[in-house]
Amino acid sequence: xxxxxxxxxxxxxxxxxxxxxxxxxxxxxxxxxxxxxxxxxxxxxxxxxxxxxxxxxxxxxxxxxxxxxxxxxxxxxxxxxxxxxxxxxxxxxxxxxxxxxxxxxxxxxxxxxxxxxxxxxxxxxxxxxxxxxxxxxxxxxxxxxxxxxxxxxxxxxxxxxxxxxxxxxxxxxxxxxxxxxxxxxxxxxxxxxxxxxxxxxxxxxxxxxxxxxxxxxxxxxxxxxxxxxxxxxxxxxxxxxxxxxxxxxxxxxxxxxxxxxxxxxxxxxxxxxxxxxxxxxxxxxxxxxxxxxxxxxxxxxxxxxxxxxxxxxxxxxxxxxxxxxxxxxxxxxxxxxxxxxxxxxxxx
Amino acid sequence: xxxxxxxxxxxxxxxxxxxxxxxxxxxxxxxxxxxxxxxxxxxxxxxxxxxxxxxxxxxxxxxxxxxxxxxxxxxxxxxxxxxxxxxxxxxxxxxxxxxxxxxxxxxxxxxxxxxxxxxxxxxxxxxxxxxxxxxxxxxxxxxxxxxxxxxxxxxxxxxxxxxxxxxxxxxxxxxxxxxxxxxxxxxxxxxxxxxxxxxxxxxxxxxxxxxxxxxxxxxxxxxxxxxxxxxxxxxxxxxxxxxxxxxxxxxxxxxxxxxxxxxxxxxxxxxxxxxxxxxxxxxxxxxxxxxxxxxxxxxxxxxxxxxxxxxxxxxxxxxxxxxxxxxxxxxxxxxxxxxxxxxxxxxx
Numbered sequence: 001x002x003x004x005x006x007x008x009x010x011x012x013x014x015x016x017x018x019x020x021x022x023x024x025x026x027x028x029x030x031x032x033x034x035x036x037x038x039x040x041x042x043x044x045x046x047x048x049x050x051x052x053x054x055x056x057x058x059x060x061x062x063x064x065x066x067x068x069x070x071x072x073x074x075x076x077x078x079x080x081x082x083x084x085x086x087x088x089x090x091x092x093x094x095x096x097x098x099x100x101x102x103x104x105x106x107x108x109x110x111x112x113x114x115x116x117x118x119x120x121x122x123x124x125x126x127x128x129x130x131x132x133x134x135x136x137x138x139x140x141x142x143x144x145x146x147x148x149x150x151x152x153x154x155x156x157x158x159x160x161x162x163x164x165x166x167x168x169x170x171x172x173x174x175x176x177x178x179x180x181x182x183x184x185x186x187x188x189x190x191x192x193x194x195x196x197x198x199x200x201x202x203x204x205x206x207x208x209x210x211x212x213x214x215x216x217x218x219x220x221x222x223x224x225x226x227x228x229x230x231x232x233x234x235x236x237x238x239x240x241x242x243x244x245x246x247x248x249x250x251x252x253x254x255x256x257x258x259x260x261x262x263x264x265x266x267x268x269x270x271x272x273x274x275x276x277x278x279x280x281x282x283x284x285x286x287x288x289x290x291x292x293x294x295x296x297x298x299x300x301x302x303x304x305x306x307x308x309x310x311x312x313x314x315x316x317x318x319x320x321x322x323x324x325x326x327x328x329x330x331x332x333x334x335x336x337x338x339x340x341x342x343x344x345x346x347x348x
Numbered sequence: 349x350x351x352x353x354x355x356x357x358x359x360x361x362x363x364x365x366x367x368x369x370x371x372x373x374x375x376x377x378x379x380x381x382x383x384x385x386x387x388x389x390x391x392x393x394x395x396x397x398x399x400x401x402x403x404x405x406x407x408x409x410x411x412x413x414x415x416x417x418x419x420x421x422x423x424x425x426x427x428x429x430x431x432x433x434x435x436x437x438x439x440x441x442x443x444x445x446x447x448x449x450x451x452x453x454x455x456x457x458x459x460x461x462x463x464x465x466x467x468x469x470x471x472x473x474x475x476x477x478x479x480x481x482x483x484x485x486x487x488x489x490x491x492x493x494x495x496x497x498x499x500x501x502x503x504x505x506x507x508x509x510x511x512x513x514x515x516x517x518x519x520x521x522x523x524x525x526x527x528x529x530x531x532x533x534x535x536x537x538x539x540x541x542x543x544x545x546x547x548x549x550x551x552x553x554x555x556x557x558x559x560x561x562x563x564x565x566x567x568x569x570x571x572x573x574x575x576x577x578x579x580x581x582x583x584x585x586x587x588x589x590x591x592x593x594x595x596x597x598x599x600x601x602x603x604x605x606x607x608x609x610x611x612x613x614x615x616x617x618x619x620x621x622x623x624x625x626x627x628x629x630x631x632x633x634x635x636x637x638x639x640x641x642x643x644x645x646x647x648x649x650x651x652x653x654x655x656x657x658x659x660x661x662x663x664x665x666x667x668x669x670x671x672x673x674x675x676x677x678x679x680x681x682x683x684x685x686x687x688x689x690x691x692x693x694x695x696x
Contacts, residue, residue, distance in 0.1 A: 253620040271565075272566075273568070306568075
């Protein structure tokens with residue numbers, strides 16, 4: 001290969017390779033909520049502009065998406081947005097306090113049928129424009145991850161209105177109105193399929209579904225309600241040919257069930273060791289995770305020990321993307337993130 | 349056997365037999381938080397007396413303990429109290445809002461050493477008197493369960509002050525101040541050993557440790573911090589000869605680790621099917637659980653189906669105590685509880 005050829009070749013992405021369970025030169029790492037409140041440059045911007053405006057203004061959303069990649073050697077960018085943004089685009093009234101609060105909970109058959117069909121280019125054009133802007137200027141040609149909420153997780157917010165520790169109204173809804181629950185889930189599954197398809201068309205190079213709350217369900221209810229809905233969305237995305245990531249929070253009891261899903265990567269919280277996660281998911285899934293966000297508050301040598309523990313559990317088989325097990329906490333010291341990123345890159 | 353002999357014999361307790369994995373004529377059932385806000389007779393009492401006074405007045409606490417046993421054919425009573433009551437007895441300032449809020453979080457070595465040793469007869473005499481009162485008048489000679497918080501769960505409240513979804517300060521404490529965490533856990537383990545020993549001496553016939561928050565920990569942190577502390581308490585209780593129950597909330601990833609604990613019964617939340625729980629715990633543990641509290645909001649035939657699902661998963665081997673997977677919700681219809689108790693008793 002000529003020197004010139006080496007210079008112009010776009011370097012292969014360790015992140016995309018790991019998604020496909022290919023060997024990588026270094027272990028890729030990115031961090032859930034890497035664009036956000038723990039960064040001083042984000043807080044400065046937020047002091048002038050409210051959260052919703054940030055998500056709806058492509059120049060600002062792109063800027064926030066890129067902030068963590070300028071500061072740290074992260075291996076992927078993730079769109080700055082909220083899982084409720086497409087529902088807002090469909091006319092669902094909500095506020096961010098900062099958790100999303102749906103003004104009028106959706107619980108009746110009439111309300112479910114009245115939800116309009118999502119047309120991304122009409123309803124959330126600013127999201128697609130953000131993706132195009134990020135792709136033009138992302139450092140190190142880091143791939144951009146697009147994302148959406150998984151149907152059951154969106155149902156939780158729609159049915160509860162105000163989120164709560166137990167999401168009691170959402171769980172009650174499944175038991176008391178199973179037919180309505182199934183119908184709402186399928187409508188959300190269709191909407192998220194259209195949303196993520198549009199994100200890929202705009203330039204997103206991997207697509208992630210956040211199942212933040214299915215871990216509230218027993219295996220029986222997860223299998224009856226949440227699983228068919230996310231499977232429906234995934235079936236529509238498979239022909240796109242981009243890696244698909246399913247993040248399952250609090251889902252230690254669900255891993256065997258999730259193993260059957262057609263996704264490339266399963267992201268998990270910090271509860272189950274990755275050796276166990278990989279054993280339950282089988283050899284045809286990559287895994288993403290799973291350091292406890294609390295570990296970033298440890299002294300440097302203790303943080304290193306905890307991160308090394310994740311690497312040991314993940315093992316050396318291809319197909320591990322380092323991440324936290326849940327979103328980074330707002331009071332985290334950015335210097336701890338820098339130490340973590342360096343440590344992971346130095347220990348393939 | 350003479351008729352007179354049959355009349356005076358105290359009937360064997362299905363609950364205690366199941367704790368010891370003995371065969372039973374009917375499947376025992378009791379319900380976490382069975383004494384509480386979903387009962388009109390409880391709400392009537394609470395409209396006149398605040399929660400703390402209820403827990404500190406033996407006649408009232410005994411009355412509340414007995415209320416659900418008069419209404420339903422429950423197989424066990426459980427002391428009406430709070431896991432924070434003994435800490436209050438040790439001088440920790442707290443309020444119930446209704447979740448316990450510790451006024452000055454305990455985080456320094458000096459604060460930990462300054463906690464006085466618990467002397468139950470001096471610090472919480474009203475708890476012991478409640479137990480004696482209940483034993484005198486409990487219907488059907490139902491056994492009385494005494495209880496305490498497991499050390500790590502108590503640490504969560506002490507370190508956080510105000511409880512939160514993530515209990516972030518408690519998890520941070522483990523990573524940032526591991527030596528202080530270990531010391532606080534051992535002090536709490538000693539206190540709960542003394543507390544439960546006194547409860548057994550006063551008449552409690554089974555002892556339960558509530559590990560409501562260890563499910564927030566990864567296996568590594570659970571094994572390092574929470575496990576040695578609860579093992580320390582259990583070792584002190586074993587010579588008492590009463591059944592010991594360890595309730596593990598959100599602990600699907602921890603079951604294999606918990607299998608090594610010297611307890612008779614492990615109670616679990618609704619996430620993992622009981623067949624899997626039993627397989628992971630092994631044949632020398634009874635199990636308690638694990639219907640989702642949300643199922644009590646289903647129409648009767650759906651509730652029956654869900655309860656039958658729990659029975660099927662539990663199987664027919666001795667050693668299953670039916671319960672919910674978590675405390676009953678305050679807005680539950682008492683009639684649904686009556687239907688559940690009858691259904692379980694009719695399906696041994």
